[in-house]
Amino acid sequence: MPGRAARRRAKNPILRTRQPTLPPAARSRVALGLTAAAARGRFALQVCRDCSAVQYPPREVCRACLSHRLIWQPQDGKGELLTDTTLRTAQELYFRERLPWRTGIVRLDGGVNVVAYVHASVGAAPCRVRIEAALDRAGQAALIVMPEQGRPGLSEDPNLREFTCDPRGRKILVTDGKTLVGQAIVQAVAKAGADKIWIGEAEPWKKSAGLEALRALPQAVVVPLDVTDGGSVQELAGEIGGKVDILINTADHHRAFSIAARRGVETAQLEMEVNYFGLLRLAQAFAPVLKARAADEPTNAIAWVNVLSIFALANYPPHGTYSASKAAAFSLSQALRTELRPAGVRLINLFPGPIDDEWDQLEMPPKLAPAALANAVVTALKGSVEDVYPGDVAQDWVARHLDNPKALEREVGEGGR
Amino acid sequence: MAAPAPYDDVVLAAPVTVPYVRYSIKSAHWFLGRAVAELLAAARIPKAQIDGLAVASFTLSPDTAVGLTQHLDMTVRWLDHVPMGGASGIVSIRRAARAVQNGDAEIVACIAGDTNHPDSFRRNTSVFSQFAQDAVYPYGSGGPNASFAFLTDYYMRTFGATREDFGKLCVAQRDNALKNPLALFKKPLTLEQYLDARLVADPLRLFDCVMPCAGAEGFLVMRRATAEQLDLPYARLLGAIERHNAFADDPIQYRGGWVMDRDALYAQAGVGPADIDFLETYDDYPVINVLQFEGLGFCDQGAGADFVRANSFEISGSFPFNTSGGQLSVGQAGAAGGHLGITEAIRQLTGAALGAQVPNARHGVVSGFGMINYDRGVCSGAIVLAAA
Numbered sequence: 070m071p072g073r074a075a076r077r078r079a080k081n082p083i084l085r086t087r088q089p090t091l092p093p094a095a096r097s098r099v100a101l102g103l104t105a106a107a108a109r110g111r112f113a114l115q116v117c118r119d120c121s122a123v124q125y126p127p128r129e130v131c132r133a134c135l136s137h138r139l140i141w142q143p144q145d146g147k148g149e150l151l152t153d154t155t156l157r158t159a160q161e162l163y164f165r166e167r168l169p170w171r172t173g174i175v176r177l178d179g180g181v182n183v184v185a186y187v188h189a190s191v192g193a194a195p196c197r198v199r200i201e202a203a204l205d206r207a208g209q210a211a212l213i214v215m216p217e218q219g220r221p222g223l224s225e226d227p228n229l230r231e232f233t234c235d236p237r238g239r240k241i242l243v244t245d246g247k248t249l250v251g252q253a254i255v256q257a258v259a260k261a262g263a264d265k266i267w268i269g270e271a272e273p274w275k276k277s278a279g280l281e282a283l284r285a286l287p288q289a290v291v292v293p294l295d296v297t298d299g300g301s302v303q304e305l306a307g308e309i310g311g312k313v314d315i316l317i318n319t320a321d322h323h324r325a326f327s328i329a330a331r332r333g334v335e336t337a338q339l340e341m342e343v344n345y346f347g348l349l350r351l352a353q354a355f356a357p358v359l360k361a362r363a364a365d366e367p368t369n370a371i372a373w374v375n376v377l378s379i380f381a382l383a384n385y386p387p388h389g390t391y392s393a394s395k396a397a398a399f400s401l402s403q404a405l406r407t408e409l410r411p412a413g414v415r416l417i418n419l420f421p422g423p424i425d426d427e428w429d430q431l432e433m434p435p436k437l438a439p440a441a442l443a444n445a446v447v448t449a450l451k452g453s454v455e456d457v458y459p460g461d462v463a464q465d466w467v468a469r470h471l472d473n474p475k476a477l478e479r480e481v482g483e484g485g486r
Numbered sequence: 487m488a489a490p491a492p493y494d495d496v497v498l499a500a501p502v503t504v505p506y507v508r509y510s511i512k513s514a515h516w517f518l519g520r521a522v523a524e525l526l527a528a529a530r531i532p533k534a535q536i537d538g539l540a541v542a543s544f545t546l547s548p549d550t551a552v553g554l555t556q557h558l559d560m561t562v563r564w565l566d567h568v569p570m571g572g573a574s575g576i577v578s579i580r581r582a583a584r585a586v587q588n589g590d591a592e593i594v595a596c597i598a599g600d601t602n603h604p605d606s607f608r609r610n611t612s613v614f615s616q617f618a619q620d621a622v623y624p625y626g627s628g629g630p631n632a633s634f635a636f637l638t639d640y641y642m643r644t645f646g647a648t649r650e651d652f653g654k655l656c657v658a659q660r661d662n663a664l665k666n667p668l669a670l671f672k673k674p675l676t677l678e679q680y681l682d683a684r685l686v687a688d689p690l691r692l693f694d695c696v697m698p699c700a701g702a703e704g705f706l707v708m709r710r711a712t713a714e715q716l717d718l719p720y721a722r723l724l725g726a727i728e729r730h731n732a733f734a735d736d737p738i739q740y741r742g743g744w745v746m747d748r749d750a751l752y753a754q755a756g757v758g759p760a761d762i763d764f765l766e767t768y769d770d771y772p773v774i775n776v777l778q779f780e781g782l783g784f785c786d787q788g789a790g791a792d793f794v795r796a797n798s799f800e801i802s803g804s805f806p807f808n809t810s811g812g813q814l815s816v817g818q819a820g821a822a823g824g825h826l827g828i829t830e831a832i833r834q835l836t837g838a839a840l841g842a843q844v845p846n847a848r849h850g851v852v853s854g855f856g857m858i859n860y861d862r863g864v865c866s867g868a869i870v871l872a873a874a
Contacts, residue, residue, distance in 0.1 A: 093623050095612070095619055096620050097619065097620050100620035125621070126617040126620050152639045153639070154628075154639060154687045154688050154689075156632055156635075158686055160607070161608070161627040164627050170625075184625050184861060195643075205624070211624065211625070
């Protein structure tokens, strides 16, 4: 995270661009349960359904009763830091480039030991602590020892702040500044300390009062960008691609139709053009250069954010074709995440429920205010997650989806939401 | 629990060492093959006369002991692969002793060896175990340095040991190593150098950490009658123990499996700690030496620091200890580190020390410790040996 002085320093074109290194990414399949929870910002461990014993490291069978019925459950993470050390040498390049590292062993109150990073704000062992889960630059779960009281940010630790994508001091592209959500996100990242914000504008002959207001922000620049036009995307990438640290894709085409309500496929095609092919065009133009700049100095490319929809998880028939386009975008985002991961560039998906804008006008409350969605974007960037389900509706849907996707499909199909 | 059957007249003979080197372009097969060749030369027997083989190695992959039999063209009727790191030597002896006692084999070669390329250690550490891969290595990739830093920090805070206590052991081992022509460390070590060395992982500094290298160790297990027939000097096996995953509920490891089994060990051996003339421990880091002093009954639990302060550990000292110099001053040739103390003990008890001889050595204890699978060493073992 660059300071004010670093921001003024232009990049020396003669210097080599540093290449990204990553922490070790290999995990057993069962250990990926930890990553699945961390991707949503949760610390979960396996708990035995038969004898309630908490497990760590991840196992195939219960350490106490050998039951194979181990269920991942959120944990409060409370325990005691028994011992810690500061590593002055490391075998892997990622750590070697960032020495020293503080690590320790925590005895969780559930009776298992956890080897974890120790946040700089934690006092000397022994002391009461709390374990949090984050995602490291390899995209895998990393457990972090935090003080029992207080909630210091990961950014307050010199090594752990790399597990975040804090927008402070970053150069950010918001791909569509005409939507309410896009405008709210520009405001939010400006408030969070973004150094520069490019705001994409398609069809400039259609004026938008909200976008005009953003021109007053000192760090904002409105740039032409039409994600349905490959030439437009390529042109902008050629111009600013090598400077973008964070790309936030807000381009969205949303019409409330299902299959029988409208003849023809033109509306659905336009949804796909913006929501799916738009993402593909952006990915083809911007992802390679983001990867190339993943360890650049003084600031580096660090994140890609997609504003999707909770309807990507299960089709919401009143918005049937829109749901399908968001599901397509979600699927493509998984491929993009995989392509970005070797460089340590994080892809964050947000899955909001209905938004308080004109296209969700007929949706019943609760609806998510664009500013609340924008805050969720900033919180996700300052934290260490991949999947965000902002708001009550999204939380409700994802819980039902994880519990029983077929039940969700039937519930939604019978008119409920 | 019934007392284990005695080892009767099982003996250990023909200790060999394939000289250690920091790095080698050879494979583990080369070092293990040289060890077998050295064993044959030392025992003056043909290859066909070895009918049992116990192998320990970290770098033999993708082979196991099976592949090695074909590689060395050995036809054996008893074969064991012992992947227990620093406990492999003790465990090999326990297995081999029962084999020769019961006639499943006549002469068992126990060998351990590893190669070491410049990047070997990182590669081995990163996939050491599933728990290590999932839950330790991603946190700074400190390897065993980090794991032993935790144990050392905890022990020092809990039991009042100091850096000087650990330093005293390391300095004494270096003194012993200077007399051993095969030790890789040739320069004297002072306490000041130990204390002022660069930090590796607090509180560990450079001379707390074992140096990986390439090399091999080997010896033969047989009945006394066989040794006498071959006219081989030997040491008698009086007792042997092993234990795995002991005291799993201890928050941080401050004792090993020896504590559970030492009474059985001394009962089987018919001697006690007071009868022991020298001790060879598994010593990749000095804290683990102190756990072995306590675990094997040379002092009370938690009294290791006082024991260190009250004794001297050179070959001529009050408590001759790691008389070859130990791994800390000879080098850690992978899995051979668990056999180093055994070959040294056989040499001491047969009057064939490479370096200085412990005067009137009649009884020696060798212990093994291995496999930091997650947050602690899982395998432990020990043997009592006696001169013929």
